[in-house]
Amino acid sequence: MREKIISFMIVLNIITCFAVFSFAQDLLIKNGTILTITQGKIPKGDILIMGGVIRRIADNIEPPPGVKVIDAIGKFVMPGIIDSHTHIALAGVNESGETISSEVKMMDVLNAEDPAIFTALTGGVTMVHTMHGSGNPIGGENVVLKMKWGKPSEEMIVHEALRTLKFALGENPKQANIFSLGEPRYPQTRMGVNAIIRREFLKAKDYLEQWERYDEAKRSKNPPKNLLPPRKDLKLEPLVDMLRGKMVARCHSYRADETLEFIELSKEFGFKIAAFEHASEAFKIADKLVEEKIGISIFLDNWAYKVEASEGIAYNAAYCAKKGVLVSINSDSNERIRRLFNDAAKAMKYGDLSEEEALKLITINPAIQLGVEKIAGSLEVGKHGDIAIFSEHPLSAYTCCEITIIEGEVYFDRAQYLKQREEEKKKEEVKKGLN
């Protein structure tokens, strides 16, 4: 017995040693101004990450042996930014061959080599919710990824996140800005969009019942010999998951009225809406959104590019946030993704959000919307070591993202990047000189 215990302890020790010696994910960030988001600002402090998880936030932490140290003196340390509406890292955005494409999964078409992943890192973004496009009333299942540039695609998936299904209302699914040759596809109106979504949920309800009947018959004392299961329909399965609460809706909607209609639709069938995308008229119905506990994921000031966005105001984010709506700022663009911190700053100008409130728009708020608040969105012990280090306060226009870290591993380091560029330039000059 004693020998067994000893050998067990030895094995356990070895395992722990390996865990501790997983170098890539151990990191100590020293002397930075820490913006925890949920627990205030620490003017000068250290963060210790071991095994990819934040273990300590304190003053003067001694670096454990072998752990890489980053000196962040004079710099600002904040949680990695979360972009809750993008279309990056995908080999395909819209399934345009049909109107309802609920069966498609963005997880099937990940592209780990999309340069936009690197672009995101240069802007301090560590996690994105990458989605189906808005071409269909019901799109497909979205996926949440960590921007682990250089790693295989399957390692980027954040399995802790809520499962979400993309819905779209308004001009895009009704093809208002497309000139179609021949017969236009149904729906071409907002009432058609709602009707088609309702139709699919009604079909899903029937489908669910078919399966329930089958299950019951199978479980019965004498199931019939030729009891055939219903045909598994990949289009309706996600909708059934929504009815069962296993999946939530993320709905692209601009106008206040269509937003309200969709809320009614969700009540009709009992599914949950996690957030409305874009929601440029959210300020008109802020109370309702608070009441229904539905968040919004929006631009700050991008507007007037189409009619349904023509009453979008820059105060939207700040006003709704102050009212109690869970607001996140997104990019929906592989260019704007690297300026989310600039967009958040504008919420201080248009609506007078405080610094902390503005930073929440791109950290803890999107984390809550995506269901990953236990592992990301703020600098707290126990959360993942997803961190962005900036040269100035992130809400200053003069700031520059210098280091982006995911689970304790450095994925973007501007100083390194510049050094590499210098070296390559020198190599070029030598080559030219030799010629």
Next chain:
Amino acid sequence: MREKIVIILAMLSLFIPLFSEQEKKTELIAIQGGKIIPVGGEEIEGGTVLIRGRLIEALGKEIEIPQGAKIISAKGLFVYPGMIDGQCYLGLQEIGSIRATVDSTETGIINPQLQAVEALRPDSIHIPIARANGITAALVVPTGGLVAGQSGLIRLYGMTPQEMVIKSPMAMHINLPSLPSSSRQQRRGDQPEEASKRIKELKELFAKVRHYQKQRQFARKNKILPLPEFDEKLEFLLPVIDGTMPLFISVHAEKDIREAMKFVEEEKLKAIFFGVEEGWKVAEELAKSGIPVIFDSLYELPSKWEDGYDALYRNPGILRKAGVKIAFSSSSASLAKDLPYHASKAAAFGLDRSEALKAVTLYPAEIFGVDNLMGSLESGKLANIVVSDGDILELATHVKHVFIEGKEMDLKTRYEELLDKYKK
């Protein structure tokens, strides 16, 4: 005696309206106690700017404020010159996807006869929003084709286009090919000869214009000769040939920039370059050429991975250090208010901060030849003034007052209108 006094008083009273008229015309405003950043000179802590009528009368630490001046306290605030947008579509675009509201791009390749200000919509919702962020003047431009037409400099205030125009035409706009977008680059490949083709076309066009000019001049001298046939395209290019109208050349790739510089030199024309995304590769030559550069919106990705993710951001800093005169633009209508943030983004990547400020105030004024009127806070210049609670290039700064030519602007915009309507 009494009658005399009455008559004198009566006569004087005739002058009262005159006096009040003059007071109206030469209204005095004193912006007092703020930190003045004149751009053209040293910063002044706790200074005063005195406005008389349309002009800045004086500015300094100890300024005597005349009687009857309206005092605006700028205590704890900052006083800047109004910003100038190097290129925008304010007044030409309302809703991007609705063609009926977009007037910036005409059909056709050679359109020198078009004047952007003739499509200007003073009621555009985007103008007050830009103005409320401290932009007081902007270059409104036509786009499309090889020769897009003539731009005009406007003040962001006025009920009619005529009230808004400061100087039109300002320049003749030429478009050389844009850079292929980064995602398509490896598939389409470069089209290296496109810029050369267009420049050749321009050369031929200008040769035609010169010939046309000679014909017209000759015919004018000899009245017996019939006039050469009127050609709209050639007629409107005459000022370019004369050197009275600069060329505003939209150019992007390294090779194209070099060719464009050569072209300008050979044709002996005045030029302003726009875009110049790969300018950092030819910074020295650009500086030597003396051609000023106005940047496109920095809200773009570089087209070549190898140029680096920050290529567009560090471009302005590199050019400025080499000695090129630079200015920024919003190149937008709905985001014209973001002009200062392009400057501060460049400052985050190497451009000196005070140069960044100059690049949205004094430098565009110099490039457009209106630096005698605007671009800095100086006595004698137009009173285009912005009072803010922070650095005007910073994102969180609130603008408290905007003056255009001495008149205080209403800072209420569509944003506030809608918010007021719906807020509870």
Next chain:
Amino acid sequence: MKKKAKVKRVIVLFFFSLFLLLSFSEARVLPVYAVVNCKIFPVSGPPIEKGVIVIRNGLIESIGEEGKIVIPEDAEIIEGEGCFAYPGLIDAHGSFFLETKKEEEPSSERERLPALSPQEKFKPHPEFQVFKSLKPKKSVLESLHRIGFTTVLVVPEEEIFAGQSVLLNLNGEEAQAMVVKNPFALHINFVTNRNTYPTSLMGTMAFLRQSFLDTEHYALHSAFFSRHSKGLRRPEYDPFLESLIPFVAEKKPVVFNCANLEDIKRALILIDEFKLNGYIAGANEAWRVVGHLERAKVPLFISLDYKPPLNSIYATQGEELREKAEKEIYPENPAILSKKGLRFALCSHTLKKSEDILKNVQKAIERGLPREEALKAMTIIPARFLGVDNLLGSLEQGKIANIIFTSGEIFKEGTRVKRVFVDGLSFEVKEPPKAEAPALFNISGRWLAKITSPMGDMEMTLEIEQEGNSILGKILSEFGQWEITDGLITGKELSFTISAMIMGETVELTFKGEAEMDSLVGTFSFMGITAAMRATRIPGENFKRGGIR
């Protein structure tokens, strides 16, 4: 005049029927060969320094050391001259003998707004057998023989369900006679449609999943129905699902064509999800997902095309990296897989030119693939994967006589294939056409030709169109119109082939001669008969280009 023509016609027909007789008789009795004095590499065993191979009836009758093997009396002895004998190479995934469709634009990656047309249904055709559209061509055959290929799996190329492949022995131009196995497998591509569902890759994945699920359900329903048809509504006949049953329910081979590493992952997911008898083809990025492949143990048909996929990180970060990827990084794929102990076959896949195929095998060896492994990857391993290792893949008694004789060690620089046996038929490998010297004259136009043959004189008209070095056109005579093929003019030398349709049969006549500006002189050869031709230009009737086609 008419009588003369009639006589001519009879004479031509007489010679023609002789020819037919001879060809028929060839098919009946295959010659027996004994190749002596060659160094034999059987692959399935140790090499034989000086060996003999006896071929009878299309099979290897005996094989062994010289002296130990009895050479039958009726054998034609072929002196090996120290040549190296290898099993004929097997191309496990090729696209020869197919009509090339026009190249479509690559599908766009990012669309924000929906497509234009309303939803038409698209008609997938998994039941399509590529055998039906084979068009074997002599020139392709010869170019494949030149690099030692004797067997090729011809794979349909287009669409998600591309169709079913056929395994061919390269023994001639008769498709039927070439078939070794038809069909071999169902081939699936991760591609999209342009205007009908699915237009996106995630749509394709969902479509494949739904198709497989529906097939399983259909098979289940059909099985139930056949057992307890009373009270159960019959399954609605669905030809699409019927055609998938062999592959989904009966686990016949399914080959997934993988253009990049994500495709490989997608294929492995589907193979696992539906427990398919799956293979992976293409996969020049296999080296990037070795871990997945090690776990999955799926047979691999590795492409010899080293171009990095369009959206690969090796292709989007500048031209320098892309070139390096094609020249150095991707060619290491086979070596890396070999080091990891993965079994794979090498295949031509998207490469069309035989010189490229050979070059790329050599590159793989340069980058670290052991030569013996390369040989195995093109002989016994593909034979095993294709389920024909009892017939092909090594030199063993009883197996099909697919043998190649090379001047040196296989795949070495400078080694030439001298002779090839396919199904026991001997093919001498000709030199590739010389590098073309520019034509000295342009002989486009109409020509009046006088042909002098043992049978008499004939007159014909030639209509020729020349483009660079190649000649096209037709010959018009009283017997009809015949097309000029394989026409080549190098300097002054002119050569072409006529496929003459006589009595419903195609007969090939070859011309070799010289061209001058206004005259063509040379000889026609036809079954040992030669006829001299002299042609003069018909003045004033010169064609412009494009006139003939």
